[in-house]
Amino acid sequence: MYLSREEEDILNGGMGESAQKAIELIVALGKVYDADGLVNITSAHLSGASYKTIGDGGVKYLEDVSKDAKVRVPATLNPLGMDRDRWKEMKISPEFAKKQLRIIELYGKMGVKTTCSCTPYLGDNVPRLGDHVAWAESSALSIVNSYIGARTNREGGPGALAAAIIGKTANYGLHLDENRRPTVIIDADINDTVFENSLLGQAVGKMIGTGVPYYRNISPDIDGIKTMAAAMAAAGSTAMFHIENITPEASKYSTSGLETIHIGKKELNDARSSLSTTDDIQLIAFGCPHLTVREITEMAAFLKDKKKKRNDVDIWFCTSSEVRKRCPDQVKILERFGPVLADTCMVVAPIESNYQRTGTNSAKAGNYLPTLCSQKVICNDFIKLMEMVI
Secondary structure (H helix, E strand, O other), rough: OOOOOHHHHHHHHOOHHHHHHHHHHHHHHHHHOOOOOOEEEEEEOOOOOHHHHHHHHHHHHHHHHOOOOOOOOOOOEEEEOOOOOOOOOOOOOOHHHHHHHHHHHHHHHHOEEEEOOOHHHHOOOOOOOOOOOEEOHHHHHHHHHHHHEEOOOOOOOOOOOOOOHHHHEEOOOHHHHHHHOOEEEEEEEEEEEEHHHHHHHHHHHHHOOOOEEEEEEEOHHHHHHHHHHHHHHHOOOOOOOOOOOOOOOOOOOOOOOOOOOEEOOOHHHHHHHHOOOOOOOEEEEEEEEOHHHHHHHHHHHHOOOOOOOOOOEEEEEEEEHHHHHOOOOHHHHHOOOOOOEEEEEOOOOOHOOOOOOEEEEHHHHHHHHHHOOOOOEEEEEEEHOOOOOO
């Protein structure tokens, strides 16, 4: 692997111990995947923000790294294990809260922007077409590769942080043209609702795993694309997709000779049924990925004249702090039913301490809630879930 003089200097400790360890990690990954060298990145997005997911070992790692490390490119952070201001409403213990706040402090010390959302591309971390970046968070990096047309591999938390510290990543995988080609055509017959796009992603992720699907006959907006990308990444390991006439690289590659898979109502129903494992719920949680202004507005419009009738079911609406600030009137309506939580979500919060059965309209959450949170799940659209409690 070729390294420039600057990169050799970092490897020899010229930027400090943490930068040296960061480039050692990136070079090791590059050698595993036969990278020819490193590329400069314009931004990073980091996972490993929730105390639930990284534990005491992760806190110790961040304490060590933050002693002399600073990120060299704009970097944002994934959701926390709690709303930093409303953690008591989430039934979070003081011990958990203390360690979670320490994690935020350590990332901030390194220069990471601690807005803590899984949808940073809807805020101020927006790469440009063709940029090389280092993003963790499976749904966000899929959006970056596909909807924006920047380039990132499916980074882990330590890898993304290492790249942010040195401003570079290894040049392999989806940084290269040849690995961004579509591998299968998806001919979809669905309604372009947020929920059906989520189920579409679930069905396709299960079918193709790590492939690069090329979608025809769909016209999702960013809300639909967001949920579809999240489900594909959770059900399989899909890190990139093309949508005919929508994504910027859809016309760049030939689809001649590719297998075509048809997805219709049966496949969507099968996807929903596979995620549903209970008939009743204790918690309904929306916002995986985080709710957008449009989603919050539509939810508030539906709930405006309605009342919650079941007090034995809690309801969470999860979004970013930025989005929550942008729609105060709609947030007030939703708050009659449950808290609008910022910078956290049901998947990375320790909900298993208080709940065993959760309803969600997210196929991504439907995949992760049983494994990460020990939940039985009802997966259905927003209205059908809310009709269980109003």
